[in-house]
Amino acid sequence: MHRKPMSRIQYDLFHSLNYMPITDIDGPLLPVVHDMSCLTNPDDHPSKRVRFFEAHLHRVSTAPAIHTVSQFSRDEIVRLIGVDPARVHVIPPGVDHQCLAAPLAGEGGPGHHCRASGAAGHPDLGVGAGNAAAARRSYWPSDQGMMAAAQREDTMAQDGLIALIAHDQKKPDMLAWARRHHGVLQRLPLVATGTTGSLLKADMPDLDILLMKSGPLGGDQQIGALIVEGRIALLVFLVDPLSPHPHDVDVKALTRLAVVYDVPMACNLATADRLVVGL
Numbered sequence: 092m093h094r095k096p097m098s099r100i101q102y103d104l105f106h107s108l109n110y111m112p113i114t115d116i117d118g119p120l121l122p123v124v125h126d127m128s129c130l131t132n133p134d135d136h137p138s139k140r141v142r143f144f145e146a147h148l149h150r151v152s153t154a155p156a157i158h159t160v161s162q163f164s165r166d167e168i169v170r171l172i173g174v175d176p177a178r179v180h181v182i183p184p185g186v187d188h189q190c191l192a193a194p195l196a197g198e199g200g201p202g203h204h205c206r207a208s209g210a211a212g213h214p215d216l217g218v219g220a221g222n223a224a225a226a227r228r229s230y231w232p233s234d235q236g237m238m239a240a241a242q243r244e245d246t247m248a249q250d251g252l253i254a255l256i257a258h259d260q261k262k263p264d265m266l267a268w269a270r271r272h273h274g275v276l277q278r279l280p281l282v283a284t285g286t287t288g289s290l291l292k293a294d295m296p297d298l299d300i301l302l303m304k305s306g307p308l309g310g311d312q313q314i315g316a317l318i319v320e321g322r323i324a325l326l327v328f329l330v331d332p333l334s335p336h337p338h339d340v341d342v343k344a345l346t347r348l349a350v351v352y353d354v355p356m357a358c359n360l361a362t363a364d365r366l367v368v369g370l
């Protein structure tokens with residue numbers, strides 16, 4: 092049977108199934124994204140799939156609408172890609188009504204998986220968003236990847252500050268980076284050294300930034316102390332390697348603590364762009 096290549100067909104709307112945004116079609120795309128596990132749990136997938144997913148993410152983020160299958164996935168899509176929640180539509184897949192009727196937590200059996208995809212905050216299931224992490228834990232008791240993701244989220248919920256610091260020559264880069272990832276940053280608690288934070292706040296007043304002292308007056312050390320207390324989820328420190336700094340010892344102390352406490356740390360834009368995807 093002869094089939095016309097998809098790219099040559101004129102579509103009014105292309106409803107792309109199962110993560111597969113066809114890149115060379117004309118017309119609007121409605122991608123279906125079941126979950127974001129390629130980003131949250133890349134180790135659970137073949138690397139080829141992860142690379143494919145990352146390479147096509149921009150087609151998803153720029154689509155006029157996104158179809159997903161559960162409130163949990165919708166929250167992840169909004170959080171990770173930073174799209175307007177109004178563009179992400181939950182259409183649950185077919186679910187056996189017996190699954191919905193069964194008790195929620197702790198048991199396996201036939202309803203186990205189909206309830207799992209909708210359980211996190213789905214109103215029909217009576218599970219509030221606040222219980223989402225606990226619900227996920229009870230649904231995938233043997234899935235270490237999911238457990239780790241749920242634990243990471245719990246930690247983020249407790250505090251999970253994103254620390255932002257830029258040396259003077261790098262402040263324009265920091266502003267450009269924050270504008271680029273504004274959708275993600277506006278949902279997260281931020282902390283910044285004095286001047287970096289003030290500039291960010293002036294440019295994007297909706298950001299929730301805890302301001303420390305200016306770097307040379309001890310701001311780096313204050314952020315170092317937050318690392319020691321386990322309150323920093325990510326450190327973005329855009330370092331200027333070409334200028335001398337009077338407080339160089341503080342800078343070294345801060346980066347050392349990030350290493351000691353295994354805090355994800357980006358010292359340049361390329362790394363910062365990649366790490367923000369995991370937030």
Ligand SMILES: O=C(CO)COP(=O)(O)O
Nearest residue numbers: 257284285286287305306
């Ligand atoms: O000097 C800095 C980091 O070492 C940055 O501090 P400011 O954001 O206060 O300029």
